[in-house]
Amino acid sequence: MNLHVAADAPQGFLSPTGVEIAFVLVGLVTLGAAIITVTTRQLVHAALWLVVALGGLAVEYLLLTAEFIAWVQVLIYVGSVVVLLLFGLMLTRAPIGRSPDADSGNRPAALAVALAAAAALVWVVVDAFRTQWIKLDKPQGTTDVTGSVLFRHWVLPFEALSVLLLAALVGAIVLSRKSKDEPGGNGRQNRNGRPTPKAPRAQSDPKAQSAQTSQSGQTSQSGQTSQSGQTSQSGQTSQSDQADQTERTR
Amino acid sequence: MHLAYPAVLAVLLFCVGLYGVLARRNAILVLMSVELMLNAVNLNLVAFDVWLRDALHSGQALTLFTIAIAAAEIGIGLAIVLAVYRNRGTSAVDDLRDTAELPDDGGDGDDDGDSEGAAAEEPDEADEPGVSAPAKASQKAEATA
Numbered sequence: 001m002n003l004h005v006a007a008d009a010p011q012g013f014l015s016p017t018g019v020e021i022a023f024v025l026v027g028l029v030t031l032g033a034a035i036i037t038v039t040t041r042q043l044v045h046a047a048l049w050l051v052v053a054l055g056g057l058a059v060e061y062l063l064l065t066a067e068f069i070a071w072v073q074v075l076i077y078v079g080s081v082v083v084l085l086l087f088g089l090m091l092t093r094a095p096i097g098r099s100p101d102a103d104s105g106n107r108p109a110a111l112a113v114a115l116a117a118a119a120a121l122v123w124v125v126v127d128a129f130r131t132q133w134i135k136l137d138k139p140q141g142t143t144d145v146t147g148s149v150l151f152r153h154w155v156l157p158f159e160a161l162s163v164l165l166l167a168a169l170v171g172a173i174v175l176s177r178k179s180k181d182e183p184g185g186n187g188r189q190n191r192n193g194r195p196t197p198k199a200p201r202a203q204s205d206p207k208a209q210s211a212q213t214s215q216s217g218q219t220s221q222s223g224q225t226s227q228s229g230q231t232s233q234s235g236q237t238s239q240s241d242q243a244d245q246t247e248r249t250r
Numbered sequence: 251m252h253l254a255y256p257a258v259l260a261v262l263l264f265c266v267g268l269y270g271v272l273a274r275r276n277a278i279l280v281l282m283s284v285e286l287m288l289n290a291v292n293l294n295l296v297a298f299d300v301w302l303r304d305a306l307h308s309g310q311a312l313t314l315f316t317i318a319i320a321a322a323e324i325g326i327g328l329a330i331v332l333a334v335y336r337n338r339g340t341s342a343v344d345d346l347r348d349t350a351e352l353p354d355d356g357g358d359g360d361d362d363g364d365s366e367g368a369a370a371e372e373p374d375e376a377d378e379p380g381v382s383a384p385a386k387a388s389q390k391a392e393a394t395a
Contacts (some may be wrong), residue, residue: 019251020252027255027259037286038266038269038282043278047282053263057289057292061293063251065300066300066310068310069292069296076318081285088328088331091332092331102274102279104273104274107273109272110268113272121261121265125254126254130254134252134256136251141310153311158315161315164318164319164322168322168325168326171326172325175332175333176332176333
């Protein structure tokens, strides 16, 4: 491990390099976007400021010479996760304008906890890593290095992760299926793979009623039409209507 | 680069996400704050990986795994939020108090408007405070069927 100590380090606190200046500027943008994300009262704006925060983090990864992680960050977070969050906001009918109840009642407690945690952790981290520098002379996270390491040393966790993604996919599909007993969801019952036990009973009710009306005709003609119309429900009802009309004409 | 810069930025991002998780009311905004916390952890992992020059690049591999797990988490979380919204008509985490132990009455007062049909026909089962949403939906379905 090429660790530096403060004595022979070429850098210092008051002589920041260009990479450090860029890191701090992008970090300020990222932090500001994150703060707006958790404090804004417009829900869609929160998702869009989250894009700025995650994109800023991708730039930080690039400045730390981890380019593959940076592009994966752009691809997955900015590309898919924020889109998923926007879909979730739209599907739950989130208000477009300002919503006054975006924050819950325990906001002062949350602020106190967050400020206390930030103060304690910043103090500990600055005190612990005061004399450590990162050498950025050689890129550490190119796609070549990351790919070879990932598929040579980390291939078993990688495969386990693919199984986890499959389980998450199946779980999301199962959770987001329409419930079979939901009112108003009758049009989507046929799209489910399983026929619901309630659906044939609901469809059999008009059949029984039309059969009763055709049997009430008591004529041989209406009985034949009701037996011939057993294939389709609509055909049966139309033929039973014809049987009723013939009955009325008699 | 000084190591304190990415470490302090990760700490601040984590605390911003912590505030969002505790203070937000909409479940999807809570999920956004969880994403911020996970990204703070990712920044820490990448920074320490580059600092230590790990031969196996454990930090970057773990960052990739964390990103994939976060994607799975956001999918499952949104599916749960949508199921709750379909059953309850709200996605505010403050309104989901079915398992709260109220001192005065054992019933769940927030859920009366949702389970009117079940409460009208099966009042003894609808007044249980610990019944979750799918169980209630199935009870209501059995009651109406």
